[in-house]
Amino acid sequence: MTQDTPASPDSVATLAWDRLHPFILPIQVTSAHIDVMGHTNNVVYLEWLEKVAWAHSNSLGLDWDVYRKLNRALVARRHEIDYLAATFAGDALLLGTWIVDNDRKLSLTRRYQIIRPADGVTVLRGQTHWVCIELDSGKPRRMPPEFADGYIVSP
Numbered sequence: 001m002t003q004d005t006p007a008s009p010d011s012v013a014t015l016a017w018d019r020l021h022p023f024i025l026p027i028q029v030t031s032a033h034i035d036v037m038g039h040t041n042n043v044v045y046l047e048w049l050e051k052v053a054w055a056h057s058n059s060l061g062l063d064w065d066v067y068r069k070l071n072r073a074l075v076a077r078r079h080e081i082d083y084l085a086a087t088f089a090g091d092a093l094l095l096g097t098w099i100v101d102n103d104r105k106l107s108l109t110r111r112y113q114i115i116r117p118a119d120g121v122t123v124l125r126g127q128t129h130w131v132c133i134e135l136d137s138g139k140p141r142r143m144p145p146e147f148a149d150g151y152i153v154s155p
Contacts, residue, residue, distance in 0.1 A: 015094070015115050016122070020155050022096030022113065023056040029091040039086040045124055046079065049112050052095040053128070056110075060150050067135065070144045074108070074130040081126040091116055093123065098154035100127070105142055107131050108151050 027048055035041035057063065067073045087093060094115050101109040107130060114124040134141040 015117060015120060017096055017115070018111070018113050018122075018125070019098050019100070022098055022154075023052070023059060025052040025055050025095045025097075027051075027093045027095055029087050029089055029093065031089045034089050039088055040091075042081075042083065045081060045083070045114070045126075048093075048095055048114070049079070049081075049097075049126060049128065052097045052112065053110055056097050057151075062146065062150050066146065070146060071135050072141060072144050072147065073133055073135050074147070075133050076128050077107070077131045078129040079126065080128075081124065083124055085116070085121050085123040087116060087123050092118065099151045100153060102148065102151050102153050104148040106140060108147075 029040055033040045033044045094117055096113045096115065098111050099108055100111045101107075110128050110130060112124065112126045112128075113122055115122050131140055132143045132147060133139060
């Protein structure tokens with residue numbers, strides 16, 4: 001499994017995901033991700049959460065071009081991250097994400113789980129509260145139907 005190559009269904013079916021049917025993005029920890037303490041830097045995890053969120057949005061047909069066309073975007077209002085285990089250079093990880101709440105008006109919540117398949121350990125759990133804004137003004141605005149209908153809450 002290489003970075004950004006979709007994980008096979010067999011490689012994820014036996015893992016203990018917190019919810020059904022995660023959108024999954026594989027990541028390989030490299031030496032560039034490692035901090036002075038010898039493990040993956042905390043900021044890198046936040047970058048990965050953004051990466052899997054965008055990959056999921058793109059898979060739903062809600063890419064940056066659509067955001068620009070609609071003059072709307074989702075911006076992070078709050079991140080919560082629980083770092084549960086360290087990861088190291090060479091570790092293969094699976095980033096899973098789900099939409100767990102969408103008020104279909106202004107905001108949605110996305111959850112994340114990162115699992116190291118080699119030992120099945122969940123190394124991170126997190127969530128982000130996203131708010132819809134108008135790109136031109138940066139002010140909160142009602143979600144367009146494409147967001148309300150496209151960001152479907154996962155079972």
